[in-house]
Amino acid sequence: xxxxRRLEVLRAIVQDxxxxxxxxGSKALTERHQLGVSPATVRNDMAALEDxxxxxxxxxxxxxxxxxxxxxxxxxxxxxxxxxSTPERRAIQNFLDASVxxxxxxxxxVRLLAQLTRQVAVVQYPSLTRSTVRHVELLSLAPxxxxxxLITDTGRVEQRMVDCPAPFGETSLADLRARLNSxxxxxxxxxxxxxxxxxxxxxxxxxxxxxxxxxxxxLETLVEETEERLMIGGTANxxxxxxxxxxxxxxxxxxxxxxxVLLKLLGEATESGMTVRIGHENAHEGLSSxxxxxxxxxxxxxxxxxxxxxxxxxxxxxxTMGAVRAVARYVGQILAES
Amino acid sequence: xxxxRRLEVLRAIVQDxxxxxxxxGSKALTERHQLGVSPATVRNDMAALEDxxxxxxxxxxxxxxxxxxxxxxxxxxxxxxxxxSTPERRAIQNFLDASVxxxxxxxxxVRLLAQLTRQVAVVQYPSLTRSTVRHVELLSLAPxxxxxxLITDTGRVEQRMVDCPAPFGETSLADLRARLNSxxxxxxxxxxxxxxxxxxxxxxxxxxxxxxxxxxxxLETLVEETEERLMIGGTANxxxxxxxxxxxxxxxxxxxxxxxVLLKLLGEATESGMTVRIGHENAHEGLSSxxxxxxxxxxxxxxxxxxxxxxxxxxxxxxTMGAVRAVARYVGQILAES
DNA sequence: CTTGGCACTCCTCGCAGGTGAGTGCCAGAT
DNA sequence: ATCTGGCACTCACCTGCGAGGAGTGCCAAG
Numbered sequence: 001x002x003x004x005r006r007l008e009v010l011r012a013i014v015q016d017x018x019x020x021x022x023x024x025g026s027k028a029l030t031e032r033h034q035l036g037v038s039p040a041t042v043r044n045d046m047a048a049l050e051d052x053x054x055x056x057x058x059x060x061x062x063x064x065x066x067x068x069x070x071x072x073x074x075x076x077x078x079x080x081x082x083x084x085s086t087p088e089r090r091a092i093q094n095f096l097d098a099s100v101x102x103x104x105x106x107x108x109x110v111r112l113l114a115q116l117t118r119q120v121a122v123v124q125y126p127s128l129t130r131s132t133v134r135h136v137e138l139l140s141l142a143p144x145x146x147x148x149x150l151i152t153d154t155g156r157v158e159q160r161m162v163d164c165p166a167p168f169g170e171t172s173l174a175d176l177r178a179r180l181n182s183x184x185x186x187x188x189x190x191x192x193x194x195x196x197x198x199x200x201x202x203x204x205x206x207x208x209x210x211x212x213x214x215x216x217x218x219l220e221t222l223v224e225e226t227e228e229r230l231m232i233g234g235t236a237n238x239x240x241x242x243x244x245x246x247x248x249x250x251x252x253x254x255x256x257x258x259x260x261v262l263l264k265l266l267g268e269a270t271e272s273g274m275t276v277r278i279g280h281e282n283a284h285e286g287l288s289s290x291x292x293x294x295x296x297x298x299x300x301x302x303x304x305x306x307x308x309x310x311x312x313x314x315x316x317x318x319x320t321m322g323a324v325r326a327v328a329r330y331v332g333q334i335l336a337e338s
Numbered sequence: 339x340x341x342x343r344r345l346e347v348l349r350a351i352v353q354d355x356x357x358x359x360x361x362x363g364s365k366a367l368t369e370r371h372q373l374g375v376s377p378a379t380v381r382n383d384m385a386a387l388e389d390x391x392x393x394x395x396x397x398x399x400x401x402x403x404x405x406x407x408x409x410x411x412x413x414x415x416x417x418x419x420x421x422x423s424t425p426e427r428r429a430i431q432n433f434l435d436a437s438v439x440x441x442x443x444x445x446x447x448v449r450l451l452a453q454l455t456r457q458v459a460v461v462q463y464p465s466l467t468r469s470t471v472r473h474v475e476l477l478s479l480a481p482x483x484x485x486x487x488l489i490t491d492t493g494r495v496e497q498r499m500v501d502c503p504a505p506f507g508e509t510s511l512a513d514l515r516a517r518l519n520s521x522x523x524x525x526x527x528x529x530x531x532x533x534x535x536x537x538x539x540x541x542x543x544x545x546x547x548x549x550x551x552x553x554x555x556x557l558e559t560l561v562e563e564t565e566e567r568l569m570i571g572g573t574a575n576x577x578x579x580x581x582x583x584x585x586x587x588x589x590x591x592x593x594x595x596x597x598x599v600l601l602k603l604l605g606e607a608t609e610s611g612m613t614v615r616i617g618h619e620n621a622h623e624g625l626s627s628x629x630x631x632x633x634x635x636x637x638x639x640x641x642x643x644x645x646x647x648x649x650x651x652x653x654x655x656x657x658t659m660g661a662v663r664a665v666a667r668y669v670g671q672i673l674a675e676s
Numbered sequence: 677c678t679t680g681g682c683a684c685t686c687c688t689c690g691c692a693g694g695t696g697a698g699t700g701c702c703a704g705a706t
Numbered sequence: 707a708t709c710t711g712g713c714a715c716t717c718a719c720c721t722g723c724g725a726g727g728a729g730t731g732c733c734a735a736g
Contacts, residue, residue, distance in 0.1 A: 363728065
């Protein structure tokens with residue numbers, strides 16, 4: 001459909017536009033790239049590209065800028081993923097290795113991504129649903145008040161208060177703690193409900209109420225916390241986008257504050273491999289002039305959560321994708337070690 | 339020094355400027371406020387106020403705008419704290435009452451403050467140093483690997499991995515757990531180091547190494563986590579500030595990303611009572627055209643952390659102060675209940 | 677001390693004209 | 707069939723100019 005050279009012209013347009021942030025014309029193109037043809041020829045190609053919807057001109061008698069469709073073609077067929085330099089890789093590893101706990105890993109990852117890509121970084125906390133239970137702890141705070149602490153294999157900790165219907169003795173507590181742990185430690189969260197189903201029946205009648213309450217709280221925690229948390233950073237980079245930004249920055253900031261929106265955004269990313277959503281491909285209105293580059297990361301072969309960046313559609317896709325992929329890999333390594 | 343009417347003129351200028359975001363002139367002032375004098379008189383007063391440095395004009399032949407010094411006088415002597423309406427109070431309470439855990443309380447508080455004040459909200463997590471220990475838990479994950487979990491009276495949970503120099507039996511573990519808890523539960527964090535000092539000596543020689551390691555990790559956690567965490571929100575409100583904002587928004591966003599800066603900002607707030615830092619009173623350069631309204635909050639009589647908002651110097655001080663104070667109170671109540 | 681009058685400053689806005697980058701199209705060359 | 711150079715045309719952008727107007731400072735009189 002499109003000749004080889006026309007694709008080359010599109011690539012050149014994208015690269016120049018990303019660099020200069022200004023509509024690019026035929027003459028400038030031939031000067032900055034060795035296309036081997038004259039501006040007039042390029043003009044014809046550009047007209048064809050415009051007919052196909054890959055580029056557009058803001059006004060008559062201005063240069064062309066890529067459309068969402070143009071960027072899409074660019075990332076799909078014209079650009080690879082630019083690997084990071086060795087010093088960069090080393091810097092990433094050093095920076096992440098210094099993390100002390102899960103919160104710190106996530107915080108550092110956000111800062112790293114934001115710095116590397118000069119864009120807004122979003123990192124999802126490792127999800128509970130795909131995690132396994134490392135330990136469940138029950139603490140007695142008052143005669144009829146317990147604290148339930150849940151620890152995952154990714155190092156995440158959740159706690160809940162439990163108000164018991166009746167006082168609960170220390171021995172019963174130890175008993176419940178032991179049985180609960182022997183049943184669910186090492187198991188996936190999704191399997192927990194089944195595994196604890198018959199637990200109350202094995203207790204003395206006067207304790208059954210409390211045991212049920214504890215289990216209910218546990219299951220509730222699993223469900224509620226499936227609604228995942230995330231951390232964002234690098235919002236100052238939004239001011240980097242060009243002249244028109246008063247209008248564009250507001251809806252983006254608003255979208256970023258809606259965690260739900262972001263989670264859906266990351267969620268849309270396919271299971272494996274990197275996902276790039278360009279402009280209007282993002283369902284959310286405020287993000288119609290931004291692109292999202294996201295990828296899953298995890299301690300093993302399976303992704304436990306996702307991370308990515310949000311930036312203007314006019315971004316350096318190869319570089320951004322390279323940075324996102326590299327960071328995801330190293331974070332996975334860190335999680336596997338801890 | 340300044341006559342009563344001149345103060346009244348200053349108050350009128352601040353109020354009008356906050357409302358319109360435009361320099362206010364003598365004629366407009368007399369029309370919008372019942373000052374009982376003519377524009378010419380007001381002009382004389384304004385000249386005097388300008389000599390004293392309370393107001394300034396952007397260019398000759400423009401109206402006046404308050405200076406930082408002018409705002410300072412305004413909040414100190416001319417304005418009170420505007421209490422919230424009953425429906426607002428009720429809404430705050432309902433919204434915060436729905437919180438499920440500490441993270442949720444903080445997150446909701448941030449959203450609430452941002453919404454009420456239409457500015458950037460900052461909420462510090464309850465600090466460890468001023469908290470007391472509710473419980474310490476030790477879990478055995480592997481023969482020579484423990485997890486240390488620390489729970490505070492404000493519901494905060496911290497965990498750390500401990501690699502032991504030697505295997506540590508279950509009985510020793512239970513022993514350590516019991517002794518540790520009996521010594522430090524209910525005590526302030528600051529006192530913990532002293533309280534555990536001689537603990538290793540009471541253990542069998544082969545366990546002393548591990549006990550020391552655990553204690554070292556515990557103390558380390560106390561120190562490290564003193565470096566406090568905070569949550570911010572409402573950054574989209576930054577785009578609300580006037581026309582000139584491309585220049586002002588960037589440094590503010592950058593400052594907000596530097597948690598250290600923010601913590602220092604909140605830290606500067608005096609122990610009790612509300613603190614208002616106006617414009618250049620904020621040490622940080624990027625915040626020279628913003629004001630910070632901060633106040634401590636806590637579950638009891640003492641503040642365990644601080645919260646506040648960051649907005650343009652041209653803000654509605656009485657309303658903002660009212661909202662901040664009210665939110666701080668209700669958060670304190672919530673913390674006291676849990 | 678207040679007031680009305682008056683001259684002055686200077687920002688803002690709208691308009692006109694020139695400039696230049698970029699385009700589309702066409703006829704001729706390869 | 708494709709590429710190339712030429713050429714007329716279109717607009718966005720910048721500049722300078724002039725009218726309009728809000729606001730000020732000062733002064734003389736009440």
